[in-house]
Amino acid sequence: MEIVKEIDVRSIMTKSSLPVGGYSVNPYVGCTHACKYCYASFMKRFTGHLEPWGTFLDVKNWKPIVDPHKYDGQRIVIGSVTDGYNEFEEEFGRTRRLLEELQGSEAEIMICTKSDLVLRDLDLLKRFRKVTISWSVNTLDETFRADMDRAVSIARRLEAMKQVYNAGIRAVCFISPIFPGITDAKAIIERVKDYADLVWLENLNLRGQFKTGIMDYIREKHPNLVGLYETIYNENRTEYWRTLETEISEYARSHGYPYCVNDLPYGRSEKGKPAIVNYFYHEKIRLNK
Numbered sequence: 001m002e003i004v005k006e007i008d009v010r011s012i013m014t015k016s017s018l019p020v021g022g023y024s025v026n027p028y029v030g031c032t033h034a035c036k037y038c039y040a041s042f043m044k045r046f047t048g049h050l051e052p053w054g055t056f057l058d059v060k061n062w063k064p065i066v067d068p069h070k071y072d073g074q075r076i077v078i079g080s081v082t083d084g085y086n087e088f089e090e091e092f093g094r095t096r097r098l099l100e101e102l103q104g105s106e107a108e109i110m111i112c113t114k115s116d117l118v119l120r121d122l123d124l125l126k127r128f129r130k131v132t133i134s135w136s137v138n139t140l141d142e143t144f145r146a147d148m149d150r151a152v153s154i155a156r157r158l159e160a161m162k163q164v165y166n167a168g169i170r171a172v173c174f175i176s177p178i179f180p181g182i183t184d185a186k187a188i189i190e191r192v193k194d195y196a197d198l199v200w201l202e203n204l205n206l207r208g209q210f211k212t213g214i215m216d217y218i219r220e221k222h223p224n225l226v227g228l229y230e231t232i233y234n235e236n237r238t239e240y241w242r243t244l245e246t247e248i249s250e251y252a253r254s255h256g257y258p259y260c261v262n263d264l265p266y267g268r269s270e271k272g273k274p275a276i277v278n279y280f281y282h283e284k285i286r287l288n289k
């Protein structure tokens, strides 16, 4: 049961603290997808909400953006700590409003979602020169997906990815978070290779407050993996990720997929040859090598 209310904010654009700069934009506070591993749930303590993460949503009202050119050349990430296409976007249309206000800007738009509602806004998105839309897909198994989040099915995410790709917009399959022993990254890449420009890979990080919930889930549903999870998340060993990194880079090489560990400049990939970008905690892994 969600608690949804409207709030007034001064500005919708937040300067990003990331080294790459740019802006992050979250038209909502909270996220009704309620992913069990949500890295953004730390936000709750800044929201004044006492309810559990995933059960509240504040819908932002902001003063209209008067000069979209202010953001020319900047990267604007929509949905860093919410999903701008959560189910309430259908009713409130805040992400659509944002895209309308940014029309004419030469900003690079990047959208992170677990929904297919973004298809509604293809008309607006096509008018920007640089747009990237990424869908988080860490499984092809709908049961595991439903255990982990309340967003739309994997089938709907993949269908949306295909339509966006075919509409000429850069599409990303974000395999995140990779659950050791559960996520089959290669099977996902095989599935999306013809309609993803990029595949991003990110490991499951259990430093957050959700660690207990995930460990309990593994004990209950995947008892055979308890030892592996304890090695990774209690003993902080990185062999699993190093081995997986090697496996995926060899797999990419054997299939002719470009493979790297850094952000790539904006561009489309050759059809059937998605570029694979590995964002495993690479600094740590490389230092340990």
Ligand code: SF4
Pocket (backbone or CB within 6 Å): 031, 032, 033, 034, 035, 037, 038, 039, 040, 041, 080, 081, 082, 083, 114, 149
């Ligand atoms: S979609 Fe993203 S922000 Fe929303 S609950 Fe899931 S991980 Fe958190």
